[in-house]
Amino acid sequence: MEHSKAMSGLFITFEGGEGSGKTTQINRLAQTLTAAGHKVITTREPGGTPEAEKIREFIVQREGGDWSSMAECLLLFAARVMHVDKIIRPALEEGKIVISDRFTDSTRAYQGYGRGFDLAKMEELNDMVLGGFGPDLTFILDVEPKMGLSRSERRLAAEILDAAQTEDKFERMDTSFHEKIRQGFLDIAANEPERCRALDATQSIDDLAEAIKTAALERLGA
Ligand SMILES: Nc1ncnc2c1ncn2[C@@H]1O[C@H](COP(=O)(O)OP(=O)(O)OP(=O)(O)O)[C@@H](O)[C@H]1O
Ligand SMILES: [Mg+2]
Known part of the structure; x- marks a missing residue:
């Protein structure tokens, strides 16, 4: 699962529900890590490249349509392959630390555990x-969905976005969906x-x- 040993950087991902x-x-x-002298880049999924950010719009915005879990999964991997090839791998090859806000574990949790796509x-x-290809180190931030969602709502309200922009379809599903996501992340961590x-x-x-x-410092051998 770890990235090839020929690369010298470190790939770290953060996972967990909304508002975690x-x-x-x-x-x-x-x-x-920057203060400790490392070269660090931060990125996010879905996204990280102009192409993948376009795919993000399809998936995250409600206007994107009613995607099946399989279609959603394929879109996410299409975005991910661009992200890995254009951003993540090149940075790791330059010895950088890459930190991504979500990665494949989110697809496992949302489309797999949440929407039932075969794992x-x-x-x-x-x-x-x-x-x-996958991360070397993953932090899974675990919080009860109700607390996470309320934190997230407060953050969105503070950003003065209009209602349409804040309508993230994942955030609009009921808590039982978010409970499956939470359990999915915990399963991944245990496995x-x-x-993780x-x-x-x-x-x-x-x-x-x-x-x-x-x-992180322990993993970097510091
Ligand atoms: N440990 C914490 N205790 C209390 N509040 C927190 C904590 N961590 C973050 N917050 C607050 O909760 C809100 C959501 O945090 P943040 O945006 O970092 O979460 P996120 O996981 O990135 O959410 P999203 O999935 O919506 O992007 C922010 O307003 C943040 O300041
Ligand atoms: Mg966030």
Whole structure:
């Protein structure tokens, strides 16, 4: 699962439901690692390249239509292959630390655990499209969906976006869907303990940042 040893960088991903604190912690970790002298780039999924950002619009905006879980999955992997080839792999080859806000685990959690797309089929697709390429280290921020969603709502309200822009279809589904997502992320963490660190995201921002910093520096051999 780890990226090829020929590459010298480190690929870190943040996963978890809406409002679990991914973006907040990515900014903190990027600052910490940059201050420690590392070259760091941050990116996000779906997205990270102009092509993949276009695919993001289809998936995230409600106007995009009613995509089946299979179609959604294919769109996400189409976006991901551009992101990996154009941004992530080249940066890792330059020895950079790449931090991505979501990656394949989100497809596993949302389209697989959440929408019922066959998980074994998804792994076949992952192997075919990315040759099993994946992160070296993944932080899974775990929070009860109700708390995460309310944090997320408050953040969106504060951004003064109009209602149409804030209508993210994932955020509009009922909590039982978000419970499946949460359980999916926890399953992934339990299945891959070497790669994944599940963290209680109800901790303070500072406490979480400290735990994440420690795990990242340990992985970097510092
Ligand atoms: N540990 C925390 N305790 C309390 N509030 C937090 C914590 N972490 C983040 N927040 C707040 O919760 C809101 C959502 O955080 P953030 O945007 O980092 O989450 P996210 O996982 O990136 O959400 P999304 O999936 O919607 O992008 C922000 O207003 C942030 O300041
Ligand atoms: Mg975010």
